[in-house]
Amino acid sequence: MDRAALSDALLHQLYEVLASPLGSIGRGLSELLTPFVAHSALVLLTADVSGGRLQWWGDPTIHQGMSGLAVDRLRSTSGSAEGIRRAFLHIDDAQRPVLQLVARNGALLLLVDPGPVSRPRTVTDLWNIVSLHVQERADEAAPEYLRHARSTAGVRLLALNEIRDEYSATLEGVLGPLRAGRLSDASAREAALNRSVAGLDRLRAMSGQARTLAQETVSVSFARxxxxxxxxxxYWHGQLEFIGPSCGDHPVPDEVARGARAVVQRVILSRMECSEVSRMRVQWECDGTQLLIDLRDDGAGGAADAEALLEIARQRVDALRGQVSFTETSGWGAELSVSLPLDPPPVRPSTAAIAGLRPREMQVAKLLTAGSRNRTIAHELGISENTVKFHISRILRTLNANSRAEAIAALLSEQRA
Structure with missing residues (x-):
């Protein structure tokens, strides 16, 4: 195959990867990269619109023996510098060689059991394109996704606390009699004591790692x-200034970081289209409980600017339970201020249940709260009325509601919260 035909084939294969559903990108990317570097499995750590950031493809034993925490530890030790490096990943009680690729936006790709890399630059470029596409799909997600992700984060933290408390109590219960010397065999007591202490330490370490798995520091998010x-x-004619956070080590949940970047990008890009704007400033700060964003420009300001900028930001800020305001500043033009809470909303029974609804059920629930009848819901979603009844039945069970009215009340209560 000549060079032109090879390039055409590569571009077509890349197009197929980008056009595929996000959940299928792992398979297509693996096939795309195989001619340049052989591998037994592929692991991606990204952010996507489904909320699931860890994907894999290839040898099923890799997935079965792989820990998401181990992948995240590998990412944290690699830093955010773009490039390729070789490392090892703990899989099923063994260290397996991996080729580690960090994209320009910080997304991580691991190729397990890699062979020689024939064209490193091509491999890096392909991963940068794919990871940017995944990020843009996440940024373009409907604001309802961000709200759902925030609720899910609250459920996840609640479950993590419950697991930690249960196992901590168990281990502490074992440690009590061991420390009291009630076992007669000193060597057995010492071995059990050491093992219990080690287990408790490991549990605490894993709890901390799990909490950071879906977070990044505010400085890393701002750098991206x-x-x-x-x-x-x-190619913009004006000046763009950045003022980073003074305390850059505070962790920010992924959905907040993504939502914040999406808001800022949309506002900045819209202002670049205004000929009178020649200077803009982006400032982030974190006070420990909120991510604070300040956007200023030297445009004309006024009611039209206020309405346009608020319209761009409001939906995503509301989805993240934040606040947004607009003012005019002397010496500048428009100033948009945004505050986003870092902690997820308190988990109530309805919140936890709604977070467990499937995507199609969420669509049915949205139309249900709008007062739509089964026939209307079926027509809107292109499904049969029997299918609608099935989804509504599962929504009732999930929300622990005895009637359609109770389910609607629970859903509306969550929307107002």
């Missing part, structure tokens, strides 16, 4: 925003 905006502003 800068890289993305500088690329977009390459």
């Amino acid at each position: 925003l800068k890289d993305e905006l500088r690329s977009a502003a390459r």
